[in-house]
Amino acid sequence: MVSFKDLPEEELFLAGSTACQGCPSSLALRIAFKALGSNTILIVVASCTSVLQGSYPLSAIDLPLMNVAFATGGASASGVVAGIKALAKRGELEEEPTVLVWAGDGGTYDIGIQSLSGAAERGTDFIYVCYNNEMYSNTGTQRSGATPLGAWTTTTPGGKAQHRKDIAQIMIAHRIPYVATVSLAYPLDFYQKMQKAKSIKGTKYIEMLAPCPPGWKFPSSQMIEVSRMAVQSGMWLLYEHEDGETRFTGATKRMIEGKVKKKPVKDYLEIQGRFRQILASPEGQEAEDMLESEVSESIRRLQGWVPEYI
Ligand SMILES: Cc1ncc(C[n+]2csc(CCOP(=O)(O)OP(=O)(O)O)c2C)c(N)n1
Numbered sequence: 001m002v003s004f005k006d007l008p009e010e011e012l013f014l015a016g017s018t019a020c021q022g023c024p025s026s027l028a029l030r031i032a033f034k035a036l037g038s039n040t041i042l043i044v045v046a047s048c049t050s051v052l053q054g055s056y057p058l059s060a061i062d063l064p065l066m067n068v069a070f071a072t073g074g075a076s077a078s079g080v081v082a083g084i085k086a087l088a089k090r091g092e093l094e095e096e097p098t099v100l101v102w103a104g105d106g107g108t109y110d111i112g113i114q115s116l117s118g119a120a121e122r123g124t125d126f127i128y129v130c131y132n133n134e135m136y137s138n139t140g141t142q143r144s145g146a147t148p149l150g151a152w153t154t155t156t157p158g159g160k161a162q163h164r165k166d167i168a169q170i171m172i173a174h175r176i177p178y179v180a181t182v183s184l185a186y187p188l189d190f191y192q193k194m195q196k197a198k199s200i201k202g203t204k205y206i207e208m209l210a211p212c213p214p215g216w217k218f219p220s221s222q223m224i225e226v227s228r229m230a231v232q233s234g235m236w237l238l239y240e241h242e243d244g245e246t247r248f249t250g251a252t253k254r255m256i257e258g259k260v261k262k263k264p265v266k267d268y269l270e271i272q273g274r275f276r277q278i279l280a281s282p283e284g285q286e287a288e289d290m291l292e293s294e295v296s297e298s299i300r301r302l303q304g305w306v307p308e309y310i
């Protein structure tokens, strides 16, 4: 087990970024860089993360970095990885760098899925992290394929009428060697999953729930609390998928094993402003029930992948 004392002191995400207070992406970048180290090339897909870096030469990110077009995370990584392989073949690299794509849910679930899917099918050797704030945050809170049922966005003013899609399951269907979900409420779990992803060849997909204080309408001091409640209510399930099998991890594993009681989805909905309209409306109870059913269905589907011995 890793403890906080084991984390490297070197900071590759520097102070003075232009992120909002309590931004989950900036905290996640700091942890991810500690796990991967300085021999990393970062590819940022158009998102809040393109902006929070600050502008050159005062960038808060101390790594080689490419900002790329919205739909191109997987394709850009494929090009960078091909370049690395060519340099390595010519003996011009002492150690091959890790290629990390950092993309939002809009750039992953919606506009970037074809490029990600192509790279995964080709077995491109890179880590893809989707920080999922369940909306297009950078352009002012529009709905995405990751927005949950009932949530307010500027394009779903009465609450989204559809369920979110389950992209981690879509990535598992690509038979890539490693898929994991993480939460900022469990940073050491995130750190260890990033380190594991670095040690595996091929395409690795890691997805983090990224509660956005201004977009989800809660105080910035509550970001970790909201992250934790998402896991405790089952609205965000922690697991990893390796060698064709899924394992629940951390707090989700304890919940599935009955060691801790699952909290009601309502507890999670009530600590954010984006569900306020739907909860106050005549459809509020139905939306809450549908989200509870969504949680049970997701757990049942994952249990189909969990080996008998767990
Ligand atoms: C083709 C294209 N359409 C629209 C945009 C404008 N745009 C930049 S970031 C963004 C939202 C990205 O949402 P997401 O991927 O979820 O990241 P977040 O902003 O939430 O961090 C949009 C629509 C763009 N850059 N390129």
Ligand SMILES: [Mg+2]
Pocket (backbone or CB within 6 Å): 104, 105, 106, 131, 132, 133, 134, 135, 136, 137
């Ligand atoms: Mg987003």
